[in-house]
Amino acid sequence: MACAVVVRRDAFLTAGGFQPRLFVYGEEALLAMDLAAAGHELSYVPHLGVRHLPHPAGRDVSARLRREVRNRVLTAALRRPPAVALRTVVAALRECPRGAAEAVPDLPWAPDHGRRLPVAVESGLTRLAVVSSSSAA
Structure with missing residues (x-):
């Protein structure tokens, strides 16, 4: 949650900071991906x-x-492989169809601002999704 994050200023700026188009609610996911892609370690420190x-x-x-x-769909479109982005859209349509629809006007913007994550970061996200889904069951 961005409201409970501590990050080094230089790392934040180097990673590009928060994407203004996302504004709030979920903006930290894209930043976390970009920080990890830049080689920064992310940790939970209780x-x-x-x-x-x-x-x-x-x-x-x-x-x-x-x-x-909306922001989850845009983040997937910006950084995740097409199959993951498609699964994200399908899940978004089930969870909140209106939120998924609110992403549609911004989707044409995504290809010009997107970039794929390094293999190690994408692999970590995939493992995290598996762990999260199995613990939710």
């Missing part, structure tokens, strides 16, 4: 304290879900 002070009025949960799903 003893590190990070505070996030959300807006007291709360959030529109359905708008957040739509944006998360």
Whole structure:
């Protein structure tokens, strides 16, 4: 979650920072992929304290879900192999059809801004997906 991330400034800038087109809700996934592709190590550090002070009025949960799903589709289109991107779209259509539809206007932009991840990073993402899906079952 981007609201609970600590990252070295130089690594953040070298990786390209957050993609403005994604704005919020899921933007950290693309940045994490780009950091890993640049050779940076990503770690979960449980003893590190990070505070996030959300807006007291709360959030529109359905708008957040739509944006998360939209950004997941765009991130897959930008960095993942076509088969993974297609599976992401299918899953997005099941989870939140409106969110998947909100990605459509931006999909023509993706090929000019996309790049495939190094094999080791893609392999790690594939392993992570398998572990995540088996622990969710």
